[in-house]
Amino acid sequence: MTTLGYAILGLLSREDLSGYDLTQRMKGRVGYFWSARHSQIYPELARLEDGGYVTHSVVEQTERPDKKVYEITDEGLGALKSWVTRSPEPRPIRDELTLKTYSMWLAEPEEAVKLFREEELRHEEQLAHYEEIRAWMESERREELGRTDSPEFATYATLRRGIGYEREYAEWCRWVADSVDGRKAGEKKDRGEKRGG
Amino acid sequence: MTTLGYAILGLLSREDLSGYDLTQRMKGRVGYFWSARHSQIYPELARLEDGGYVTHSVVEQTERPDKKVYEITDEGLGALKSWVTRSPEPRPIRDELTLKTYSMWLAEPEEAVKLFREEELRHEEQLAHYEEIRAWMESERREELGRTDSPEFATYATLRRGIGYEREYAEWCRWVADSVDGRKAGEKKDRGEKRGG
DNA sequence: TAAGTCATGTAAAAAGTTACATGATTCT
DNA sequence: AGAATCATGTAACTTTTTACATGACTTA
Numbered sequence: 205m206t207t208l209g210y211a212i213l214g215l216l217s218r219e220d221l222s223g224y225d226l227t228q229r230m231k232g233r234v235g236y237f238w239s240a241r242h243s244q245i246y247p248e249l250a251r252l253e254d255g256g257y258v259t260h261s262v263v264e265q266t267e268r269p270d271k272k273v274y275e276i277t278d279e280g281l282g283a284l285k286s287w288v289t290r291s292p293e294p295r296p297i298r299d300e301l302t303l304k305t306y307s308m309w310l311a312e313p314e315e316a317v318k319l320f321r322e323e324e325l326r327h328e329e330q331l332a333h334y335e336e337i338r339a340w341m342e343s344e345r346r347e348e349l350g351r352t353d354s355p356e357f358a359t360y361a362t363l364r365r366g367i368g369y370e371r372e373y374a375e376w377c378r379w380v381a382d383s384v385d386g387r388k389a390g391e392k393k394d395r396g397e398k399r400g401g
Numbered sequence: 402m403t404t405l406g407y408a409i410l411g412l413l414s415r416e417d418l419s420g421y422d423l424t425q426r427m428k429g430r431v432g433y434f435w436s437a438r439h440s441q442i443y444p445e446l447a448r449l450e451d452g453g454y455v456t457h458s459v460v461e462q463t464e465r466p467d468k469k470v471y472e473i474t475d476e477g478l479g480a481l482k483s484w485v486t487r488s489p490e491p492r493p494i495r496d497e498l499t500l501k502t503y504s505m506w507l508a509e510p511e512e513a514v515k516l517f518r519e520e521e522l523r524h525e526e527q528l529a530h531y532e533e534i535r536a537w538m539e540s541e542r543r544e545e546l547g548r549t550d551s552p553e554f555a556t557y558a559t560l561r562r563g564i565g566y567e568r569e570y571a572e573w574c575r576w577v578a579d580s581v582d583g584r585k586a587g588e589k590k591d592r593g594e595k596r597g598g
Numbered sequence: 599t600a601a602g603t604c605a606t607g608t609a610a611a612a613a614g615t616t617a618c619a620t621g622a623t624t625c626t
Numbered sequence: 627a628g629a630a631t632c633a634t635g636t637a638a639c640t641t642t643t644t645a646c647a648t649g650a651c652t653t654a
Contacts, residue, residue: 237499289512302434
């Protein structure tokens, strides 16, 4: 079973969904930690059904095209449960901005500063978005968040991860930009103190 | 040009290396933010040479098999420079542990706690490793770190990213484990307050 | 002599992205 | 009339991983 398969089962364990619905979930919400396009989802659903992890029923609609709604089976739920607490084999991280950073000594300082200020903004915006959802959950889903075995707590936990990730990333971008800009925290504001020359 | 191509150029801009050397770099150091196996590196080197971004010369060795040492060309350096400050198109994040977290409401609490404590440890170990390198750099490369246009500062910046990433990840793992364990900071220590039952 | 490192490649398979393909309905 | 959304698929291509393949030299 592929990780994508488990991602789909994870969504279907919460509610019955069509391939189209799953594609939408993989953009927002879940897409922040696992994503896939519809071209990957439809074949995977077929494989999952082949393996007996899901079943589908055709729901006829008058105002919309008919759709196939998928439901997780007991076998699918069992497979998902046993996967959840297994240690993930560590996958290599691939972060293009950090890779660029490794070669930033070749760049014009002004351009480097611009890049990192832009990226800082991107991550701050994403952070603000997460914080909104968090505020909403903490006020509207207060009860469920008290139980760590609820789907809501699970969602909240992934949200906390996203918040921490984006906050840290934004802070790092600011640190790099400030360093190159000669405005490192606690340092004097003027740039270009030539030394040894 | 692929991102892997730029990763290779980034390494060759610092020193001449063989395919084997590049493979080693992609395990340690650089491998923390971009990695590739030798089976991907050798064909990519051929493509880079085809495009005129690198050249190679055969270095004959007596005690070791002969090797091809690659050198970046002016064209390669130019391509690398113009890539460095271009905004990276945001790639989807895929994090298997966060995906598991999304379905953790299905797991036995004890097993979930075990998983997150293990992962916390993994990230703390990686953090400790980075902190060692950091301490070494700050004492042995103090001078170079004062210039943000030095390769050393660039390496140091990526290291700071790794430190922030691992620290945040470890903290989050601890928060999840503590939450499920009923030891959330500032909460009473006893577990299992059934309500509504 | 067996395991480990140095050294370079190719082949096959898996995972993921982009493009091709179709068609109904709804909103502007 | 045209764009957007709902809905489902396949094909081609790119990227990455795993496995196949070879061989010299070094260390235990």
